[in-house]
Amino acid sequence: MTQGPLTTEAGAPVADNQNSETAGIGGPVLVQDQLLLEKLAHFNRERIPERVVHARGAGAYGTFTVTADVTPYTRAAFLAGPGEETEVFLRFSTVAGNLGSADAVRDPRGFALKFYTEEGNYDLVGNNTPVFFIRDAIKFPDFIHTQKRDPYTGSQEADSVWDFWGLSPESTHQVTWLFGDRGIPASYRHMDGFGSHTYQWNNAAGEVFWVKYHFKTDQGIKNLTAEEAGVLAGRDPDSHQRDLREAIERGEFPSWTVGVQIMPAADAATYRFNPFDLTKVWPHADYPVVEIGRLELNRNPGNVFAEVEQSVFSPAHFVPGIGPSPDKMLQGRLFAYGDAHRYRVGVNAGHLPVNRPHATEARTHSRDGLLYDGRHGAAKNYEPNSFGGPAQTGRALWQPYDGFAGGTGGHPTPPHAEDDDFVQAGDLYRLMTEPEKERLIANLAGSLAQVSRADIAERAVENFRSADADFGKRLDTAVAALRG
Numbered sequence: 420m421t422q423g424p425l426t427t428e429a430g431a432p433v434a435d436n437q438n439s440e441t442a443g444i445g446g447p448v449l450v451q452d453q454l455l456l457e458k459l460a461h462f463n464r465e466r467i468p469e470r471v472v473h474a475r476g477a478g479a480y481g482t483f484t485v486t487a488d489v490t491p492y493t494r495a496a497f498l499a500g501p502g503e504e505t506e507v508f509l510r511f512s513t514v515a516g517n518l519g520s521a522d523a524v525r526d527p528r529g530f531a532l533k534f535y536t537e538e539g540n541y542d543l544v545g546n547n548t549p550v551f552f553i554r555d556a557i558k559f560p561d562f563i564h565t566q567k568r569d570p571y572t573g574s575q576e577a578d579s580v581w582d583f584w585g586l587s588p589e590s591t592h593q594v595t596w597l598f599g600d601r602g603i604p605a606s607y608r609h610m611d612g613f614g615s616h617t618y619q620w621n622n623a624a625g626e627v628f629w630v631k632y633h634f635k636t637d638q639g640i641k642n643l644t645a646e647e648a649g650v651l652a653g654r655d656p657d658s659h660q661r662d663l664r665e666a667i668e669r670g671e672f673p674s675w676t677v678g679v680q681i682m683p684a685a686d687a688a689t690y691r692f693n694p695f696d697l698t699k700v701w702p703h704a705d706y707p708v709v710e711i712g713r714l715e716l717n718r719n720p721g722n723v724f725a726e727v728e729q730s731v732f733s734p735a736h737f738v739p740g741i742g743p744s745p746d747k748m749l750q751g752r753l754f755a756y757g758d759a760h761r762y763r764v765g766v767n768a769g770h771l772p773v774n775r776p777h778a779t780e781a782r783t784h785s786r787d788g789l790l791y792d793g794r795h796g797a798a799k800n801y802e803p804n805s806f807g808g809p810a811q812t813g814r815a816l817w818q819p820y821d822g823f824a825g826g827t828g829g830h831p832t833p834p835h836a837e838d839d840d841f842v843q844a845g846d847l848y849r850l851m852t853e854p855e856k857e858r859l860i861a862n863l864a865g866s867l868a869q870v871s872r873a874d875i876a877e878r879a880v881e882n883f884r885s886a887d888a889d890f891g892k893r894l895d896t897a898v899a900a901l902r903g
């Protein structure tokens with residue numbers, strides 16, 4: 420802000436910012452004190468609704484640089500060849516906690532990335548885990564209700580958390596991951612990121628590929644044990660946020676090596692796992708991770724409210740050459756985010772500096788509404804028009820999908836040859852070293868022991884038993900020992 424006299428919101432000079440105006444000495448306060456009324460009224464409106472999930476987070480700007488030729492797979496302009504650079508904004512987050520909650524908790528971390536490309540903003544709204552708890556968006560509100568505050572106690576309740584997971588066996592893989600060593604990253608810099616869902620890439624010839632994105636931290640993976648996290652969360656609730664900002668201030672720019680797994684479209688129907696099931700990974704032996712780029716964060720936002728709190732990311736923000744898959748979770752998300760943004764930030768959220776395209780401009784005929792700034796001037800607001808306005812291109816961003824059969828209905832995600840709810844959870848358990856298994860069992864048992872009902876705890880243990888007999892047996896013993 421410039422020097423000069425303090426002013427009201429309307430720009431008039433303020434004479435006294437210490438004493439409100441009264442009727443005489445010691446008398447009641449006057450309504451004509453515009454500064455007082457304005458200050459109190461504006462203060463009451465300083466908050467916007469926090470995100471319904473991922474409320475707690477931190478963000479930074481940076482650069483994505485392409486390191487490989489991916490033009491055989493996608494025609495996206497920002498991926499056009501090695502050396503191509505794109506400005507990005509990345510917001511990290513936890514999922515369940517409120518805006519003021521601690522960073523060092525056992526929870527997935529959000530990894531929401533906005534690429535400001537010359538063909539519009541491309542948002543990849545992922546997590547630090549390659550899979551998720553459920554595979555159908557219709558279950559998401561129920562799932563999150565169990566992660567958030569109970570309607571009666573006002574706290575997160577182990578009974579609800581484990582009741583839902585026990586009754587949703589498809590969560591076993593993600594829960595095994597979450598209670599393992601990577602469940603509490605030491606910082607946002609020391610964890611990987613994933614697009615998690617399968618997305619469509621299509622090339623200039625119109626050929627389709629299914630891809631999964633991986634962001635491998637160049638800082639190395641570092642995690643906290645449950646005990647370390649407990650201490651840190653109390654001592655420094657802002658630990659992750661502070662770490663990210665201070666590292667960038669020191670010029671230690673965190674970076675990630677970016678890769679993709681690429682599946683030719685023809686493989687999808689017969690692959691051993693349904694490639695559109697978010698509870699499953701594609702083992703690297705089937706589809707190796709191919710390096711395509713480098714992501715670096717190098718600039719802190721200047722104003723947290725304007726650029727982090729008001730930032731919006733949508734899985735529906737695609738660019739030419741990239742599109743959705745039929746993953747039922749992703750399909751639900753294509754609706755949910757824009758809807759959340761219109762409620763949380765407003766219908767013109769996309770006009771804010773952090774959200775608007777930086778390498779092109781938005782030429783839409785949607786306009787007006789709350790806080791519209793008049794940017795379209797006198798231009799006609801419809802299409803087609805005869806006044807030289809922007810017009811449709813006639814080319815879709817992604818290619819059609821026709822890999823489905825039958826009529827409409829509440830169809831579950833169709834299982835492929837090796838799909839069940841437990842196979843990959845068991846594989847993950849068997850991959851762990853003995854000390855990793857011990858910590859996993861201790862973490863799970865510590866949480867399960869807080870459940871008040873034996874039937875809820877037993878049903879949850881049964882899912883891990885289905886994943887691996889040894890896993891189930893050891894967990895059963897550990898829970899029994901803690902429950903007494």
Ligand code: HEM
Nearest residue numbers: 470473510529530531545546551556559615748751755759
């Ligand atoms: C159908 C399932 C899901 C629904 C309905 C859903 C819905 C939402 C909503 C409403 C928000 C708040 C958006 C805002 O206010 O700006 C949000 C945030 C977020 N979600 Fe989801 N979500 C789902 C699944 C997922 C999955 C599977 C991932 C990761 C793979 C994910 C990652 C995120 C991230 C990273 C954010 C924070 C974005 C930011 O930093 O602003 N969500 N989600």
